[in-house]
Amino acid sequence: MDFFAQIIINGILLGAIYALISIGLNLIFGVIKIVNFAHGEFLMIGMYLTFLLFSQSGIDPYLSIPIVFVLLFVLGILIHKIILQPLLGKAEFNILLTTAGLGIVFQNLALMFFKSDYRVIQTSYSAAKIELFGTLVSVSRLGAFIVAILAAVILYFVLMKTRIGMDIRAVSQDPEAAVLMGINDKKIFTITFGLGVGLVGIAAAIITPIYYIFPTVGESFSTISFIVVVLGGLGSFHGALIGGFIIGIVEAIGGIISSAEWARVFSLLIFLFILFVRPSGIMGKNARV
Amino acid sequence: MLEVKNLNVSYEKMQVIWDASFEIHSGEVVALIGPNGAGKTTILKTLMGLLTPLSGSISYMGKDLLAYPNYERPKLGLSLVPEGRRLFPKLTVLENLQIAVRTPEAKEKRKENMDWIFELLPKLAERKNQLAGTLSGGEQQMLAIARGILSKPRLLMLDEPSLGLAPIIVEQVFDILRELKERGLTIFLVEQYVEKSLLLADRAYLLEEGKIVLKDDSKNMLKNDHVRKVYLGI
Numbered sequence: 001m002d003f004f005a006q007i008i009i010n011g012i013l014l015g016a017i018y019a020l021i022s023i024g025l026n027l028i029f030g031v032i033k034i035v036n037f038a039h040g041e042f043l044m045i046g047m048y049l050t051f052l053l054f055s056q057s058g059i060d061p062y063l064s065i066p067i068v069f070v071l072l073f074v075l076g077i078l079i080h081k082i083i084l085q086p087l088l089g090k091a092e093f094n095i096l097l098t099t100a101g102l103g104i105v106f107q108n109l110a111l112m113f114f115k116s117d118y119r120v121i122q123t124s125y126s127a128a129k130i131e132l133f134g135t136l137v138s139v140s141r142l143g144a145f146i147v148a149i150l151a152a153v154i155l156y157f158v159l160m161k162t163r164i165g166m167d168i169r170a171v172s173q174d175p176e177a178a179v180l181m182g183i184n185d186k187k188i189f190t191i192t193f194g195l196g197v198g199l200v201g202i203a204a205a206i207i208t209p210i211y212y213i214f215p216t217v218g219e220s221f222s223t224i225s226f227i228v229v230v231l232g233g234l235g236s237f238h239g240a241l242i243g244g245f246i247i248g249i250v251e252a253i254g255g256i257i258s259s260a261e262w263a264r265v266f267s268l269l270i271f272l273f274i275l276f277v278r279p280s281g282i283m284g285k286n287a288r289v
Numbered sequence: 290m291l292e293v294k295n296l297n298v299s300y301e302k303m304q305v306i307w308d309a310s311f312e313i314h315s316g317e318v319v320a321l322i323g324p325n326g327a328g329k330t331t332i333l334k335t336l337m338g339l340l341t342p343l344s345g346s347i348s349y350m351g352k353d354l355l356a357y358p359n360y361e362r363p364k365l366g367l368s369l370v371p372e373g374r375r376l377f378p379k380l381t382v383l384e385n386l387q388i389a390v391r392t393p394e395a396k397e398k399r400k401e402n403m404d405w406i407f408e409l410l411p412k413l414a415e416r417k418n419q420l421a422g423t424l425s426g427g428e429q430q431m432l433a434i435a436r437g438i439l440s441k442p443r444l445l446m447l448d449e450p451s452l453g454l455a456p457i458i459v460e461q462v463f464d465i466l467r468e469l470k471e472r473g474l475t476i477f478l479v480e481q482y483v484e485k486s487l488l489l490a491d492r493a494y495l496l497e498e499g500k501i502v503l504k505d506d507s508k509n510m511l512k513n514d515h516v517r518k519v520y521l522g523i
């Protein structure tokens with residue numbers, strides 16, 4: 001029983017991280033209708049930023065959450081304004097290639113500045129565990145879970161209860177009608193891109209105490225977030241949450257009964273199965289924020 | 290209030306509006322009639338800045354409207370109830386109304402306007418927390434018109450507001466337009482119910498194949514042979 005609880009708890013903790021990473025990707029897809037193939041690399045950049053803040057200035061990863069969020073928000077805004085916005089309305093394919101290309105550029109820049117070394121940060125709580133429902137869980141994983149849930153709740157509140165959130169939802173549903181309401185759709189696109197990238201920055205800060213940091217660290221997370229997003233339903237906020245938890249739990253179970261590599265295979269199988277049953281994803285159809 | 294001169298508009302290479310000139314005076318109700326594909330929607334979209342004309346000028350309250358980006362035009366007092374309603378289906382009824390309220394004037398009048406709309410359309414009041422996409426076609430059209438009014442426009446434009454509605458609902462739509470007219474709102478109406486529109490409007494323009502072929506007082510338009518034969522079936 002304890003063993004079972006342990007797996008589920010680990011899965012849920014992991015799932016929240018996956019969900020937070022995926023929400024940013026999904027927000028960008030849901031509103032701007034572009035697939036951001038550089039998503040994993042923004043996560044990587046956020047992790048290096050957190051690493052630098054820690055190693056150079058001794059700032060704890062949790063304290064650097066707002067800093068990394070703001071830096072990535074601004075980075076997202078600049079990239080959208082300077083590179084992606086001019087391509088909007090032109091061939092969709094160009095934007096896909098551009099985001100994929102950006103990802104490669106970011107990886108190579110990281111390789112240049114940081115080499116391919118694996119970095120870790122050692123915090124006072126890195127190895128700490130506490131008891132939760134009769135099982136031992138890592139403090140950094142629990143912390144990451146709490147921040148991920150908080151971030152998701154705050155985002156939900158912003159989207160549902162604020163003026164800018166309403167404007168974002170309106171643009172997501174019908175950009176032309178939004179313009180008729182006096183909304184600057186281009187500005188909303190830019191803000192949303194910044195927000196999506198900023199969210200992945202939050203995720204980066206909270207996973208830095210848990211995972212190694214290296215130039216291609218974003219790739220595996222990017223794969224997971226694509227699975228989560230498609231599984232949950234493209235563009236659906238709730239879908240990304242549910243999808244994140246499902247993949248987290250499946251990987252935790254898979255990781256126990258076999259190896260971590262096989263765990264990924266299990267989640268892909270579950271992914272294929274769910275898509276077979278529900279081709280538009282769990283929360284699909286109403287796939288808009 | 291609005292003066293359009295020698296407007297030419299095209300989609301890609303295909304020109305659909307040819308040298309159109311028309312004007313709307315403050316307090317007037319002006320109808321724009323014409324067959325399917327004549328270019329009525331194109332003209333309205335150009336006024337709102339969703340399309341950029343090839344050439345021509347649009348002067349609105351003494352301003353060069355074309356110098357303003359599309360998203361600023363609603364703040365100048367222009368409001369379009371678009372063809373096909375274009376509500377935000379996953380926003381609630383209330384949110385669909387609130388989203389139009391942006392200028393200080395609109396904010397000031399918001400409560401008054403809301404009360405008026407909910408009194409006029411009690412069904413919307415009952416459903417104000419429901420998603421707009423769950424309303425019936427008629428209710429959605431009423432909501433679209435209500436949304437168009439909440440921005441506190443100086444010029445309200447409507448693109449076939451009675452399209453696809455049951456006859457009783459069409460009556461209701463025209464009742465609302467009549468009430469708006471009585472309140473002194475300037476209205477530019479595109480409709481396929483030609484007779485009803487001409488009875489409501491002060492003046493009208495007839496658009497055929499992208500060209501304005503006739504302009505007159507509505508009364509005279511109702512007596513015009515061409516209009517009677519082609520559009521009134523008499």
Ligand SMILES: Nc1ncnc2c1ncn2[C@@H]1O[C@H](COP(=O)(O)OP(=O)(O)OP(=O)(O)O)[C@@H](O)[C@H]1O
Nearest residue numbers: 300303305323324325326327328329330331332372
């Ligand atoms: N997006 C578009 N791309 C190319 N051509 C278009 C586009 N929209 C409309 N057209 C063409 O432009 C012409 C005018 O269309 P418009 O929609 O303005 O007509 P309308 O008078 O509003 O017709 P309806 O009564 O059917 O609404 C038509 O020939 C139409 O086929």
Ligand SMILES: [Mg+2]
Nearest residue numbers: 329330331372
């Ligand atoms: Mg039309």
